[in-house]
Amino acid sequence: NAGVMQNPRHLVRRRGQEARLRCSPMKGHSHVYWYRQLPEEGLKFMVYLQKENIIDESGMPKERFSAEFPKEGPSILRIQQVVRGDSAAYFCASSATLNTEAFFGQGTRLTVV
């Protein structure tokens, strides 16, 4: 059973470009969470999705960031018009149900130059 798969592992974007981060949850998991870890800071919750639905986006920046989890395919975290401050590690996690532990992917390290 493969774990949570994120790609790419590393992504470099110039300021103003778009970044697309992908996350395939563990098999049988329908709950997906995105976290951001800024340099020298802790993990911060961004958004919680179930298939085709955003359940909680209280941690998402108001502009430029969006997330989706379509019926088919991976969850996508999209950052439009990236700025240097978006440089961070973005982690995806998944869980089987509401009340079970979440397992994390290896993360995508985004660098904005």
Add this chain to the structure above:
Amino acid sequence: EDKVVQSPLSLVVHEGDTVTLNCSYEVTNFRSLLWYKQEKKAPTFLFMLTSSGIEKKSGRLSSILDKKELFSILNITATQTGDSAVYLCAPPANAGGTSYGKLTFGQGTILTVHP
């Protein structure tokens, strides 16, 4: 707002030592607390604690929760260099009260184990 404080922030020990990591929390409608280990990549799940006073063990690691005093400890006995990592405690965030995957992480304890 939920608050999680871990101590110490960093700890340096030698192989064979025993360490105790602390996590105190203030969470509305507390349900559980999770411990993760992060080694420069994905946080790895260690324990989920729901009941007060019941120790959970996995090899050299053990953890216990005190719901009355609002804290948890993680013990590692006979430490090895492979235990070097950041240890994170995280109660599920109450806002929305929805899921154990929505976590409020503490700042972590950086453990360094020297040979």
